[in-house]
Amino acid sequence: xxxxxxxxxxxxxxxxxxxxxxxxxxxxxxxxxxxxxxxxxxxxxxxxxxxxxxxxxxxxxxxxxxxxxxxxxxxxxxxxxxxxxxxxxxxxxxxxxxxxxxxxxxxxxxxxxxxxxxxxxxxxxxxxxxxxxxxxxxxxxxxxxxxxxxxxxxxxxxxx
Numbered sequence: 001x002x003x004x005x006x007x008x009x010x011x012x013x014x015x016x017x018x019x020x021x022x023x024x025x026x027x028x029x030x031x032x033x034x035x036x037x038x039x040x041x042x043x044x045x046x047x048x049x050x051x052x053x054x055x056x057x058x059x060x061x062x063x064x065x066x067x068x069x070x071x072x073x074x075x076x077x078x079x080x081x082x083x084x085x086x087x088x089x090x091x092x093x094x095x096x097x098x099x100x101x102x103x104x105x106x107x108x109x110x111x112x113x114x115x116x117x118x119x120x121x122x123x124x125x126x127x128x129x130x131x132x133x134x135x136x137x138x139x140x141x142x143x144x145x146x147x148x149x150x151x152x153x154x155x156x157x158x159x160x
Contacts, residue, residue: 078115119156
């Protein structure tokens with residue numbers, strides 16, 4: 001019984017103290033969507049041993065340091081921007097804590113390119129958007145979205 005109570009308190013505590021993460025971005029048909037969950041460019045960065053710049057600030061809202069922007073163009077998935085959060089003097093003066101602002105570092109990693117094809121990435125990618133719908137049943141709440149984009153991607157090409 002004691003172990004069960006401990007487990008329940010741990011689960012509740014994790015949910016209470018979890019911080020939503022800054023989402024990556026997908027641009028599709030000229031519209032921006034939040035890309036939550038696995039981001040393929042992180043694997044690309046890991047494989048190429050790319051490190052975050054020293055000026056990058058790690059926050060509880062962005063453990064991964066990078067914010068990636070993707071775009072689907074001609075049925076291909078491209079990485080088109082990489083941003084980090086950096087400190088900047090507060091607009092209220094130096095006696096206030098610094099502000100965090102986004103800074104593009106794409107050219108640091110890809111100086112001669114405008115976009116990078118994610119040709120190693122294959123999955124079924126789900127992008128929720130629209131109104132959030134909460135359904136509560138038996139004291140449990142499920143969160144759904146009004147609409148979803150679903151892409152089947154094979155080697156960086158959107159097949160469906």
